[in-house]
Amino acid sequence: xxxxxxxxxxxxxxxxxxxxxxxxxxxxxxxxxxxxxxxxxxxxxxxxxxxxxxxxxxxxxxxxxxxxxxxxxxxxxxxxxxxxxxxxxxxxxxxxxxxxxxxxxxxxxxxxxxxxxxxxxxxxxxxxxxxxxxxxxxxxxxxxxxxxxxxxxxxxxxxxxxxxxxxxxxxxxxxxxxxxxxxxxxxxxxxxxxxxxxxxxxxxxxxxxxxxxxxxxxxxxxxxxxxxxxxxxxxxxxxxxxxxxxxxxxxxxxxxxxxxxxxxxx
Amino acid sequence: xxxxxxxxxxxxxxxxxxxxxxxxxxxxxxxxxxxxxxxxxxxxxxxxxxxxxxxxxxxxxxxxxxxxxxxxxxxxxxxxxxxxxxxxxxxxxxxxxxxxxxxxxxxxxxxxxxxxxxxxxxxxxxxxxxxxxxxxxxxxxxxxxxxxxxxxxxxxxxxxxxxxxxxxxxxxxxxxxxxxxxxxxxxxxxxxxxxxxxxxxxxxxxxxxxxxxxxxxxxxxxxxxxxxxxxxxxxxxxxxxxxxxxxxxxxxxxxxxxxxxxxxxxxxxxxxxxxxxxxxxxxxxxxxxxxx
Numbered sequence: 001x002x003x004x005x006x007x008x009x010x011x012x013x014x015x016x017x018x019x020x021x022x023x024x025x026x027x028x029x030x031x032x033x034x035x036x037x038x039x040x041x042x043x044x045x046x047x048x049x050x051x052x053x054x055x056x057x058x059x060x061x062x063x064x065x066x067x068x069x070x071x072x073x074x075x076x077x078x079x080x081x082x083x084x085x086x087x088x089x090x091x092x093x094x095x096x097x098x099x100x101x102x103x104x105x106x107x108x109x110x111x112x113x114x115x116x117x118x119x120x121x122x123x124x125x126x127x128x129x130x131x132x133x134x135x136x137x138x139x140x141x142x143x144x145x146x147x148x149x150x151x152x153x154x155x156x157x158x159x160x161x162x163x164x165x166x167x168x169x170x171x172x173x174x175x176x177x178x179x180x181x182x183x184x185x186x187x188x189x190x191x192x193x194x195x196x197x198x199x200x201x202x203x204x205x206x207x208x209x210x211x212x213x214x215x216x217x218x219x220x221x222x223x224x225x226x227x228x229x230x231x232x233x234x235x236x237x238x239x240x241x242x243x244x245x246x247x248x249x250x251x252x253x254x255x256x257x258x259x260x261x262x263x264x265x266x
Numbered sequence: 267x268x269x270x271x272x273x274x275x276x277x278x279x280x281x282x283x284x285x286x287x288x289x290x291x292x293x294x295x296x297x298x299x300x301x302x303x304x305x306x307x308x309x310x311x312x313x314x315x316x317x318x319x320x321x322x323x324x325x326x327x328x329x330x331x332x333x334x335x336x337x338x339x340x341x342x343x344x345x346x347x348x349x350x351x352x353x354x355x356x357x358x359x360x361x362x363x364x365x366x367x368x369x370x371x372x373x374x375x376x377x378x379x380x381x382x383x384x385x386x387x388x389x390x391x392x393x394x395x396x397x398x399x400x401x402x403x404x405x406x407x408x409x410x411x412x413x414x415x416x417x418x419x420x421x422x423x424x425x426x427x428x429x430x431x432x433x434x435x436x437x438x439x440x441x442x443x444x445x446x447x448x449x450x451x452x453x454x455x456x457x458x459x460x461x462x463x464x465x466x467x468x469x470x471x472x473x474x475x476x477x478x479x480x481x482x483x484x485x486x487x488x489x490x491x492x493x494x495x496x497x498x499x500x501x502x503x504x505x506x507x508x509x510x511x512x513x514x515x516x517x518x519x520x521x522x523x524x525x526x527x528x529x530x531x532x533x534x535x536x537x538x539x540x541x542x543x544x545x546x547x548x549x550x551x552x553x554x555x556x557x558x
Contacts, residue, residue, distance in 0.1 A: 055447055058355070084449025096444035098437045108430065109437045113449035117430040153444075160448060 005031045005196050006052065006164060011066030011076065013044075013051050015059065021047045023220040024066070029164070029198060029213075034190050036199040036207040036228070038241055039217035045200040046093055048217070049166045052198075053090035054080035070164070084113045087163035091156075093200075094172060095149040099142030103133055106141050106152055110159025119159065126155035129185055147178040151185075158189065165189070165197045171206065179203065183210055204241035208232050216241075218263075236263060271402050273523045274516070279408035281515020283477075285508035286415045287470035287488065288495040289422070290463035292507045295496075296439045297459040299358060300350075303365040305467060306489015307372035310482045312338045312468020313475035314376055317385055327390045334472065335465050342464030346457045354453070369486070376482045385480040411473045418466065419508065426504075435459060439502070494538035500551025510549065513537075 006029040013022040022044050029035045037045045050056045051063050054075070063076040075083055098106050107126055111117045127134040130151040136144060141152060150170055157165060167186065171179040187210045189195050201207035208214055214231045216224040224236070231237050240263065287309055294302045302308075315337045319330035349368060353361050397404040426432040438445045438455045446452055471485055478484055491514070499510025514534045522530035541548065 053447065055443070058443070058446060060355075080446050081449055081451050081453075084447075089449070090447050092444060092447050096441050096447075098440040098444065100440050101433070101436060105433050105436070108433050109445065109448055109450060111430070112434060112445075112451070119430075156448065 003031050004028050005071065006198075007069040008048070008052070009067045009069065011051060011068060012064050013047050013056060013061055014064045015056075015061040017062075021061075021220050022051065025217070025220070025222055026066075027215050027222060027225070029196060031196055032190070032194050033212040034186070034197045034199055034210055036201055036204075036211035036214045037217060038201065038204050038207065038214060038237075041202075043217040044220040045217055046168055047220075049090055049168055049198065049200060051076065052083075052164075053088055053166055054078050054083040055090060055092075084160065087161070088166065089113075089157045089160045089162040089164075090166040091153050091168060091170070093168035095146070095153050097141040097144070097149050097152055099140065101141060102138050103141055103144070103152060104137045107133075107156050107159050110156040113160050122159045122161075126158055129158070129189065130155050147174055147181075150174060150178075150182055154182075154185070154189075158193075162195060165195050166200075167197060168200045169202060170199070171201065171203045179206060186210060204237070223263075268400065268402065269523065273519045275402060275404055275408075277516035277519035278512060279404070279411060279515070280519060281512035282415055282508070283411055283470055283473055283511070284488075284491060284495050284515050285499075285511025286411075286418070287467060287474070288492045288499070288507035288511055289418075289504055290466035290470075291492045291496055292499075292502065292504050293459050293463045293466070296502045296504075297435055298439075298456055300361050300365065302463070303362065304369035304372060304489075305463075305492050306486035307369045307376070307482075308338070308342075308464050308467035309471035309474065309489055310376055310480075310485035311341065311372060312464075312471035313480045313485055314380055314482075315468065316472045316475065317380075317387065317480050320387060320390075321385075331472065335468055338464045338468030339461045342461035343457050345464070346460040350456065350460070351453065354456075373482060373486060380482070382482065387476055387480070391476070405477075407473065407476045410476075414469065414473065418469065422462075422466075422504070431458065491534055494534040494541075497538050497548055498541050500548030503548070503550035506548060506550030 008025055008027050010024045010026050011022055012020065012024060014020050025044070025048055037048060039045050047056070047061070050059070050061065052068060056062060057077070057079065066076070067074050068076040070086060070088065075086065098109065104123065107123060108119050111119050111122065132148055133151055133155060136148065141149065144152065154167070154170065170182050170186065174182065183206050186197065186199065190197050199207055199211060208228045208231055211228045214226060214228050215222050216237065224231070224234070226234070290308070291302055291305045294300055312334060315334035316330060319325050319333055320327060323330070325333065345368065349364060350361065353364060391406040391410055393406060396406045397409060426436060434445070434450045435455050435458065437450060438452055442452060474485060474488060495510040495514050496507055498513060499506030499508070514537065517533050517537060518530050521533045
């Protein structure tokens with residue numbers, strides 16, 4: 001067993017003092033693993049990531065209960081400036097580039113947490129992972145394609161030398177081939193840099209292929225967890241997230257009698 | 267023809283000064299979307315700092331100049347720390363109203379300490395800076411303004427383009443959430459932008475004081491002129507502020523020279539209205555980059 005890097009103990013998150021989004025979420029992330037968080041829209045995946053990275057605060061959210069332990073020290077409700085300096089970097093959903101900065105300037109912002117802001121060597125490293133960026137290094141980020149932007153925001157996070165990388169839906173709105181490329185790079189970052197990664201995804205099939213462990217969320221709770229292999233084989237997951245019938249074959253709409261499998265955990 | 271050239275040169279130099287004073291305003295707007303109504307008072311404070319150091323404390327001029335700028339920088343930091351930071355996360359209109367209050371407070375403080383009289387600086391600019399060319403005569407202060415202004419523009423250009431802190435400031439202006447997620451210290455960026463804005467404002471206040479004398483009412487009125495300048499140039503473009511300033515300056519002096527001196531001060535605001543009607547982003551303001 002590897003050491004536990006991050007542990008969420010029964011946390012609740014409330015926005016604006018009234019809207020409860022997370023209702024007792026517990027999960028543990030082992031060092032050097034890729035852990036994926038699955039679940040439908042509104043299940044609380046993004047909120048879970050934001051609770052870890054401290055970005056709940058600007059949105060008027062708060063961890064009201066439970067603890068978040070990162071390397072055995074509590075980090076819930078800390079300011080993002082502090083948490084990022086512990087080596088936790090979140091890549092926001094929907095690619096948020098700095099549109100009026102060039103690619104290279106975007107990447108340089110990634111060094112904000114590091115002492116002395118060194119960037120030359122790291123630029124080379126990022127270009128090594130994402131060769132597409134090097135060609136456009138002097139271009140404004142606002143004019144890049146979706147795939148390039150996703151590479152840009154991931155590269156930007158790498159510039160910070162993160163120990164724990166939180167990726168929020170990296171495949172959102174990308175062509176299947178680009179998605180494949182992105183996931184390949186995520187795995188490489190995990191293997192070569194030893195970065196621990198929490199991956200939030202709608203694309204459950206891809207996510208479970210590269211992850212070591214997975215959690216399924218629904219309505220602000222964790223409803224299922226297991227190694228990626230066991231989740232892939234689980235009949236409920238197959239039905240609800242992988243779009244296959246429990247028997248294994250792709251689901252067919254020509255079946256006369258289709259009955260809907262009930263979610264076991266509800 | 268000589269009259270025309272005289273007006274042209276005068277307009278250019280006055281306009282350049284307007285542009286410089288608008289730079290600080292744009293800087294605050296760019297990083298935090300705050301319209302700073304206390305800008306004219308910041309100009310005045312810079313001018314009075316310099317007055318106090320140069321004539322009362324009798325410090326050598328270059329030293330007094332640098333010290334006054336340093337004072338403005340610190341003042342900017344303090345204003346941000348004391349008045350603006352508690353309002354982070356509150357609706358923008360609160361913050362803008364706060365700057366209106368700050369304007370009144372600063373003006374009151376200046377009146378309390380120095381009164382409403384017109385002061386003048388001692389003569390200190392070397393005669394070498396005066397340019398004579400036929401009938402055209404440019405007073406040395408305009409030459410000095412041009413040099414100082416160009417120097418500052420260059421410095422800030424380099425700062426924002428290449429230094430890490432400058433890039434962070436632009437990143438916060440661009441996408442605050444993303445900057446926060448990467449650990450950019452947004453509070454420090456706000457503080458720095460107020461400090462730099464106060465410094466630039468103070469500098470233009472000093473130069474304006476050399477030209478027109480130091481009087482709180484005059485200087486804060488020039489602060490108001492920042493609005494037509496930045497609306498014309500585009501609220502979020504530093505280069506636009508300079509060009510907007512020059513255009514307004516030229517318009518003013520030409521109206522004053524050819525039409526009527528009493529119309530002089532009205533023209534900028536007529537332009538303001540027209541620009542808002544025709545080109546609300548201004549000449550160089552950013553429209554959103556739309557990806558197709």
